[in-house]
Amino acid sequence: MTAATDFEVGAMIPGRELVVTPERVQWYGDGMHTAATGELRRAGRNIHTDVEYARQQGLTTAIADGMMSTAWISSILLKAFGRDYLERGELRTKYIKPTNVGITVKILGRIREREARPGGAVRFVLDVWTEDLAGVKLTDGDAVVEAHPAD
Amino acid sequence: MLGGMISDLETGDEFAPVRYTVTSLMTAEYAHGVEETDEWFLSANNPLGRQVRIPLMIHADKMRLLEANCPAEARLSGKHGPDARVHYEYHARHRSPAFVGEELLVTGRIVERYMKRGRVYLHYQMEVHTADGRLVTEYTDRTLLKYRPGEMT
Numbered sequence: 001m002t003a004a005t006d007f008e009v010g011a012m013i014p015g016r017e018l019v020v021t022p023e024r025v026q027w028y029g030d031g032m033h034t035a036a037t038g039e040l041r042r043a044g045r046n047i048h049t050d051v052e053y054a055r056q057q058g059l060t061t062a063i064a065d066g067m068m069s070t071a072w073i074s075s076i077l078l079k080a081f082g083r084d085y086l087e088r089g090e091l092r093t094k095y096i097k098p099t100n101v102g103i104t105v106k107i108l109g110r111i112r113e114r115e116a117r118p119g120g121a122v123r124f125v126l127d128v129w130t131e132d133l134a135g136v137k138l139t140d141g142d143a144v145v146e147a148h149p150a151d
Numbered sequence: 152m153l154g155g156m157i158s159d160l161e162t163g164d165e166f167a168p169v170r171y172t173v174t175s176l177m178t179a180e181y182a183h184g185v186e187e188t189d190e191w192f193l194s195a196n197n198p199l200g201r202q203v204r205i206p207l208m209i210h211a212d213k214m215r216l217l218e219a220n221c222p223a224e225a226r227l228s229g230k231h232g233p234d235a236r237v238h239y240e241y242h243a244r245h246r247s248p249a250f251v252g253e254e255l256l257v258t259g260r261i262v263e264r265y266m267k268r269g270r271v272y273l274h275y276q277m278e279v280h281t282a283d284g285r286l287v288t289e290y291t292d293r294t295l296l297k298y299r300p301g302e303m304t
Contacts, residue, residue: 024186027186029184030184031180031181032211034180034181034184035178035180035184036214036215038176038177040176040180041227044229057234066237066239067241070207071187071207075185075186078191086245086248088246090242091242092242093241093242094239095240
């Protein structure tokens with residue numbers, strides 16, 4: 001297995017591809033509401049869970065919550081950098097196009113910069129994004145992680 | 152202006168802080184919601200030896216602040232405003248992990264309410280500290296107050 005400090009500029013970190021199902025959207029809403037209230041909750045009618053309501057708001061269909069894309073990106077960063085990302089990482093995402101429910105998205109990250117730090121640590125800057133199967137970016141962003149050599 | 156709807160918020164508004172204790176239910180259910188199956192968030196069986204709050208939960212903390220400070224649009228309680236808001240930018244800096252059982256203090260303010268290409272945005276700034284003063288997360292956020300077709304890009 002490649003150590004996190006071995007990534008070179010231009011390298012892709014392991015990504016993933018997934019279908020934005022209504023169930024996933026509901027799971028996110030339920031999890032967020034539960035986290036925000038401390039009680040087991042189910043998300044109600046909104047632009048993410050209700051196609052008709054989404055259309056009333058000017059959307060073509062229901063869309064995934066932007067935080068879902070952020071979470072998927074965060075997940076590939078966690079897998080690549082582990083504790084270093086969890087404890088001292090930075091993630092910025094912009095939702096530049098709607099992620100419609102039902103589409104397939106790719107979750108991607110590429111090393112943009114690497115800088116050696118004392119003690120064998122490496123500070124990475126990454127481009128991170130999601131795109132549809134036509135290659136259209138839906139969420140764009142960047143991340144910063146200082147990776148430390150494994151013990 | 153605090154005390155009304157989210158769309159009433161203005162530049163310089165300082166939210167009344169929110170305190171809460173992180174529970175396993177909050178963390179595990181959020182983890183389920185984002186399909187995160189790593190033991191970091193589900194149990195204490197990880198290198199830190201304690202169940203960790205997912206850093207992404209800063210967004211749930213934002214909802215807590217809005218619930219407490221915009222009672223006319225308390226979305227977690229089922230009160231909705233006339234328009235759907237659309238989250239535009241998330242930016243979190245992780246400063247230290249927070250753990251299940253810790254009490255957290257969430258503070259925040261509206262840095263700016265501004266208009267860009269005819270659209271109204273809110274720029275939030277938030278911090279999360281533990282009750283004993285350790286900085287957990289620094290966060291900024293931009294949200295579009297009202298979605299209009301074709302205006303997301």
